[in-house]
Amino acid sequence: MKTTRCFKPKGFGEIKNIHRHIFSDGSRVGYGAVAYLRLENNDGRVYCSFVLGRARLAPIREITTPKLELSAAVVSVQLRQTIKEEPEYKVDCTKFWTNSLSVLKCIRNENKRFHTFESNRLTIIRNGSSVFEWRYVPSEKNPADIASKGSKMDKDVGKRQWFEGPGFLWTDEDSWPAMIDLPPLSTEDPEVRRENRIYVAMSDEDLLQILF
Secondary structure, eight states: OOOOOOSTTTOOOSSEEEEEEEEEEEESEEEEEEEEEEETTOOOOEEEEEEEEEEEEOOOOOOOOHHHHHHHHHHHHHEEEEEEEHHOOOEEEEEEEESSSHHHHHHHHHSBBOOOHHHHHHHHHOOOSOGEEEOOOOGOOOOHHHHHOOTTTTTTHHHHHHOOOOOGGGGGGGGOOOOOOOOOOOOOOOBBBBOOOOOOOOOOOHHHHHHH
16 A cells, blocks of 8 residues: 655645644553644645554553553653654644543543552643543544554555544544543542541540540
């Protein structure tokens, strides 16, 4: 399969806006992210191009899939920083996409405390992105699935989505995957660090001494 690497094709005309879209995914095999530029001209014509992809193998020491998906989100933020350091076009906005509800809930959380693993990675994500930049994408429309699970070379559909971005990016924003309602994090979620409470028993005499 052949693919072009130019960000703006010949005869595209004057650019109306440029969006950066970065997708991430994690699995027991690996995790990674892939970035695209989406150009729209004054006539409403759209063109998407592959910018940069990054994939990493999962650690030998087995960790949970939600943790790998969170690590993939960190790679997304790092990809944006890498792309920003070599500007060619002025980007109007950036969208981060993930199919992990766990990642989205953690990013949107404002009151729960996390374990060290999650806390460290969420700090990187929040320092490098805004909560409102993160969106949900179904797994089958997430090109980063190739980065996390791999793909056979004879699968043209997967390769086309990797190099050209998912089909919905070539359409109007009204046709993009809608954000879903996310339940809030609870103390039962494995990412949340539970608070330890210490109960002390004392006699009535000890209580009276404290009070008076």
